[in-house]
Amino acid sequence: MRISATVHHEPGRHEVTVRTDDRTTTLDLPAREDGPGSAVNGGELLAAALATCFLNDLHREAVRRGVDIGAVQVVVESEFGERGEPASDLTYRVHVQSAADAGLVADLVRETDLLAEVHGTLRAGRDVELSSVQISAP
Template identity: 50%
Template sequence: MTIAFDIDGALTPLGPRRFPCSALRSQCTFDPETNAVEISALVSNTPAGHTTTVRTDAASQSVPIPAKATGRGSAVNGGEFLMLALATCYCNDVYREAARLGIPIDSVEVEATADFPGVGLAATNIRYRARVSSSAADASVIADLLRQTDAVAEVHNTIRAGADVALVS
């Protein structure tokens, strides 16, 4: 028997799913002294081609993203990538937290959505939905897993905290 559980989360600064990591200190897996990483992304777009690369510390990998049909810029926009970052972060973190807690997971599906009201305006109404299936865990265990994962999802917490973004030369 597979149990599927959905969670809807609104990513607002004081939203109902915002839990400071300190509230779950015994359940947090992040230790700034041992787990800190530097993550970066590089997009290079020229008339000769379009490349995208991501890096975590020294490990880098190419991500195949096509150029726009006009050749100027990426065919996938930044808002789509932001939603992909939220969905990917939560999906990966569900598996990480489930492994830490010994909860078997059969599948995870995450959809992140936001409204972008206009050019140069910040996204609003950022929200996500997760569906997790487990053939061995009951619904209350999965519900707790999803809430705990929401509390420690790094990309979500970055958005919730309203991190500064600086243009550097």
């Protein structure tokens, strides 16, 4: 599975698309009102990526285990310091509505925490490489 994200920004236009293999989705992320760039920052998108990954994986694992779950809320929080510093105090909490045994659901949440791929990527401290730079005249 190949995943990518593209942000294209120019005056009056801000587009964000994500892609998994052959499926492309456009995200509704507005431009900043007070200058160039996105109204949503990378830290917020990182938190959203973690929350979304966990949510999707929890549903996947619930189906795999035959556990019926209803509403799920995932809240991710982190602290960003000075310019250039990585996030710290990265935590998340989960609220699951389910008629299933609470211990079974808690086990499902803990197992999903270990399986969630975005979480695992951050925990493994993977490298991020700048692979290309192109400069063109307007």
